[in-house]
Amino acid sequence: MTIQNIDEILGKQRTFFRSGATLPVSFRIAMLKKLCAAVKAYEPEIGAALKSDLGKSAFEGFMCETGLVLSEISYMIRNVRRFSADRVVPTPITNFASVSYKKPSPYGNVLIMSPWNYPFLLTIDPLVDAIAAGNTAVVKPSAYSPATSAVIEKMLTECFDEEYVAVITGGRRENARLLEMKFDFVFFTGSQNVGREVLRHTAETLTPAVLELGGKSPCIVDSTAKLRLAAKRIVWGKFLNCGQTCVAPDYILCHSSVKDRLVREIIVQINRQFGELPFSNPNYGKIINEKHFDRLCGLIDRDKTVIGGAADRETLRIAPTVMDNVTWDDAVMQEEIFGPVLPVLTYEKLDDVLDLLADKPKPLAFYVFSENKVHIRTLTERCSFGGGCVNDVVVHLATSEMGFGGVGESGMGSYHGKDGFDVFSHSKSIMDKKTWMDLPMRYQPFKPLNEKLLHMFLK
Secondary structure (H helix, E strand, O other): OOHHHHHHHHHHHHHHHHOOOOOOHHHHHHHHHHHHHHHHHOHHHHHHHHHHHHOOOHHHHHHHHHHHHHHHHHHHHHHHHHHHOOEEEOOOHHHOOEEEEEEEEEOOEEEEEOOOOOOOHHHHHHHHHHHHHOOEEEEEOOOOOHHHHHHHHHHHHHHOOOOOEEEOOOOHHHHHHHHHOOOOEEEEEOOHHHHHHHHHHHHHOOOOEEEEOOOOOEEEEOOOOOHHHHHHHHHHHHHHHHHOOOOOOOEEEEEOOOHHHHHHHHHHHHHHHHOOOHHHOOOOOOOOOHHHHHHHHOOOOHHHEEEOOOEEOOOOEEOOEEEOOOOOOOHHHOOOOOOOEEEEEEEOOHHHHHHHHHOOOOOOEEEEEOOOHHHHHHHHHHOOOOEEEEOOOOHHHOOOOOOEEOOHHHEEOEEOHHHHHHHOEEEEEEEEEOOOOOOOOOOOOOOHHHHHHHHHHHO
8 A cells, every 4th residue: 555545545535525325324223234234244254363362253254343343333333323313402581483493414534543453343333333324434454463454344345335335454654644634533442652652643634533542441349249249350350362452451450358369269260260280271262472572571570470471483372371469569560561561569448549539541431349339439420541340351442332432541442332333423503593483682772671581581
């Protein structure tokens, strides 16, 4: 893909959008149905690509990527007509007689930049929302997941004309050129460092943007938690996709009175879910590349490792690893882990947790394991985070009825379902003023009676 090709594609998309072709809801539904059929037809190739890039099993690939995409498409097909309808709102009496309404309108030409950790889901899910809202789209999948990017390019090229949906592959050169161009909206999922660069570029052209980032998502386990169940669910969510999940529990902050019991239960669950020889488990994936493999190995402190720690550079696999007696000064607590390493820290009082987290960057996800309703309410009310779960992890993102997104350092804006439609739309506020009468009080010369009436109506 040359720079000239990228310029030509965006020019074609501008022309196509200005034609009004994407505006009818019937067109949007037809395109969503077309995409749904394509995803189903390409399901075996998608699964093979996810296996190649990340070592994902067919079950995990469908559960965490393809299946969620199909669910989002189905949700939008059922609801897009309702989402697209004008919504009448009350009009103040001072503007009698008129009708006020909000009109959802697509931004226009949007850019979707996706990451490598869930390369199919995090590319196609926002595309579904963009199509439902009536936009054209340029899709830029990650160069770090080449097999999945190739399938996405093949599928979308077969499914849509490039004047409507186009795929741009490549690396930093292509990313840089895309960010230099003037889109109407940019949707980015990835790291905080790259997110800052995206925001710098969009600021130059005053282009609205959504950033789906990450951070160190805490998992609080208090003294009332059902430890066996907590361990089972934490192990599943933490080591899903080898920990390369933006909403994975980054670390456990456990009450000191139950920490030892929780660690024992976590060890039991790791052995039960992945086996005592996880490298022999065909359903256990791998790290995306050598760069991230080396970074993760550098975070593991062998003296604090209670299970795991083994690493195979040839296959880019790191065993599910738990580190106990971790402090905030350890290397593993200085950055988002994004891998199969789980540090365990302790606390004494709930107020200590609140004070501690208040000084930390706001996380994308937040998890609480507790049977104490007061503790649950206090933590979920007073801590700032994108979204989360009570007595579970990760699963809050698997519904189209709730928006998914970060806050502060973990991102801005949210999508999925209605939130996804809204984030790719601008809501025009329109007042339709009737012509069969015209209240005179706003016009000069101002009269005392009109002033009294105005005060009466506005107060």
